[in-house]
Structure formats: C-alpha cells, structure tokens
Amino acid sequence: MRETPNFTGWRATVLHREDNTTERLPRQLKLIGFEVTVQWQPLDAADLPDFVLVDADQGWDGLLPWSGKNAPRPLVALLGSEAPGRIAWAMQQGVGAIIAKPLASSAVYPALVMALGIHRERKAVIDKLNHLEERVRLRPLVHAAVERIIAERHVDEELAYTILRNCAMRRRMPMEQIAASILGGAEPMPEAG
Known part of the structure; x- marks a missing residue:
C-alpha cells in the first residue's frame, strides 16, 4: 500500500x-x-x-x-x-x-x-497460495495431456510438454486449463512443432 x-x-x-x-x-x-x-x-x-x-x-x-x-x-x-x-x-x-x-x-x-x-x-x-495450490492439484491433468500428446503425436515427453505449453501460450490460457480442454475433447489435439 x-x-x-x-x-x-x-x-x-x-x-x-x-x-x-x-x-x-x-x-x-x-x-x-x-x-x-x-x-x-x-x-x-x-x-x-x-x-x-x-x-x-x-x-x-x-x-x-x-x-x-x-x-x-x-x-x-x-x-x-x-x-x-x-x-x-x-x-x-x-x-x-x-x-x-x-x-x-x-x-x-x-x-x-x-x-x-x-x-x-x-x-x-492467501490468494496466491490458493492459486498455487489449485495449480498443483491440477498438475495430474497436465501430465495426462502430455501422455496423450506422446501417444497420439509419437513424440518424446519433453517435446509433448513443449507442445502443450506453446498451445497454452498461444491461447493465453493456463496450462492446466488447456490440458483439461484437450482431455475433455473441447480443444483439438495440438500439432507437433
């Protein structure tokens, strides 16, 4: 203040x-x-x-x-x-x-x-801590989305994570939100590269 x-x-x-x-x-x-x-x-x-x-x-x-x-x-x-x-x-x-x-x-x-x-x-x-706790709680979604990208795009884990991160940045959305959208079918599978 x-x-x-x-x-x-x-x-x-x-x-x-x-x-x-x-x-x-x-x-x-x-x-x-x-x-x-x-x-x-x-x-x-x-x-x-x-x-x-x-x-x-x-x-x-x-x-x-x-x-x-x-x-x-x-x-x-x-x-x-x-x-x-x-x-x-x-x-x-x-x-x-x-x-x-x-x-x-x-x-x-x-x-x-x-x-x-x-x-x-x-x-x-408190607000920041709650936000960080929410992100940690949603990390399994990110992991699941990375695993799905690996399976569908036949890339390694590092590249799959990069693809997910780039997709989140392009959409200006948190990675957890984009991961949930991909897993839920609301977001198309991001392209490799």
Missing part, C-alpha cells in the same frame, strides 16, 4: 465496554470519516463492518465471528495490558495493529493504516 487511504464512509465497529476509551475512540474515528458502532457483544458474521477495533484486554473467543489468523476484515487491538496471554489472544484473532490504552488520538490513524496494509498483504498471500 503506497498511499494512505481515505476512510470516509467506511464502517467501523468498536468492541469495547463503556469507558473513557469508548468516548474518545469513536470521536476520533468519526473525525477520520468512519461511521462508528460501539458494542460489547459478538459481531454478526452476516453484517461485518469494514474495520474492527477490539478490546484485547477483555476479549474472548467467540467475540469475533472467525477463528484463526485469517481475519476477513482489518483488525486493530486496543491493549492496555502487557500480559502475554492477551497479546497472544490478539495475534490469534489476526490483529494487524495495536493501539495502546490509554488512548492517544494521534495513534489511531497510523494504526488503521497499518492494519489495513497488513490485512491486504495477508489477503494477497
């Missing part, structure tokens, strides 16, 4: 009990442009806000409607404790930034930018 985001119109939910933090933080978030909800009950998975700020000092499993580190929204922990268990809990929820309590207004915007940037980076890594 190279430029700082504009949060105007974004929805934020602050998961925190009523106290000094819940007075100051919503006011600061509104100045930044957020529409703010404050609650001390579990988030509804069907209606997630754009941003979540959670009290990591008193948070519990089940407060957030996801498990593990793959938070579906940028997440900021509000933390006044140095207790390792509270820090570990925040990390297990997928926190991307921490705002120390008592709250300093100048800490809010940088934490939001940091959490958003980390959330986007994590999502990009």
Whole structure:
C-alpha cells in the first residue's frame, strides 16, 4: 500500500465496554470519516463492518465471528495490558495493529493504516497460495495431456510438454486449463512443432 487511504464512509465497529476509551475512540474515528458502532457483544458474521477495533484486554473467543489468523476484515487491538496471554489472544484473532490504552488520538490513524496494509498483504498471500495450490492439484491433468500428446503425436515427453505449453501460450490460457480442454475433447489435439 503506497498511499494512505481515505476512510470516509467506511464502517467501523468498536468492541469495547463503556469507558473513557469508548468516548474518545469513536470521536476520533468519526473525525477520520468512519461511521462508528460501539458494542460489547459478538459481531454478526452476516453484517461485518469494514474495520474492527477490539478490546484485547477483555476479549474472548467467540467475540469475533472467525477463528484463526485469517481475519476477513482489518483488525486493530486496543491493549492496555502487557500480559502475554492477551497479546497472544490478539495475534490469534489476526490483529494487524495495536493501539495502546490509554488512548492517544494521534495513534489511531497510523494504526488503521497499518492494519489495513497488513490485512491486504495477508489477503494477497492467501490468494496466491490458493492459486498455487489449485495449480498443483491440477498438475495430474497436465501430465495426462502430455501422455496423450506422446501417444497420439509419437513424440518424446519433453517435446509433448513443449507442445502443450506453446498451445497454452498461444491461447493465453493456463496450462492446466488447456490440458483439461484437450482431455475433455473441447480443444483439438495440438500439432507437433
């Protein structure tokens, strides 16, 4: 993320009990442009806000409607404790930034930018990993298509692979997709050479 985001119109939910933090933080978030909800009950998975700020000092499993580190929204922990268990809990929820309590207004915007940037980076890594896992899962199709080209064109494995790769490049399709098309009969057998 190279430029700082504009949060105007974004929805934020602050998961925190009523106290000094819940007075100051919503006011600061509104100045930044957020529409703010404050609650001390579990988030509804069907209606997630754009941003979540959670009290990591008193948070519990089940407060957030996801498990593990793959938070579906940028997440900021509000933390006044140095207790390792509270820090570990925040990390297990997928926190991307921490705002120390008592709250300093100048800490809010940088934490939001940091959490958003980390959330986007994590999502990009997960998407890339899923894409690579899909390609690995489909590799048997490529192997089967290469075997079919070998059998029908009477070429060696290296040339069969080259033929399949060139066909995929000409069609601007992934090799796995072109292999599936050849095996399914939707794509004619590519010519050798």
